[in-house]
Amino acid sequence: MKKLIATVCLCTAALAPSAWAQTASEPAANAAPGANSDEIVKMRMQIAAANKEYNRKVAAAKKVYDRQKAAAAKVRDEAIAKARSGA
Secondary structure, eight states, X not given: OHHHHHHHHHHHHHHHHHHHTOOOOOOOTTSXXXXXXXXXXHHXXXXXXXXXXXXXXXXXXXXXXXXXXXXXXXXXXXXXXXXXXXX
């Protein structure tokens, strides 16, 4: 049993460096990052761009909403203060 374990460990140690030396199947290093010919990658990049634009518009709309909500709260607080003062 010890010989089997030792053999497996030895084979693993012998083959590990060759597995680590494998290069990723990426395009050439000098290729532009946005220039990918894979259709799925292009689709995902377009989806990411659409989501980014959507998030930008939602953030802008939320700012408008927050400003209007603060203005309404200010008017409400003034009316409450006026009512409490007995005027």
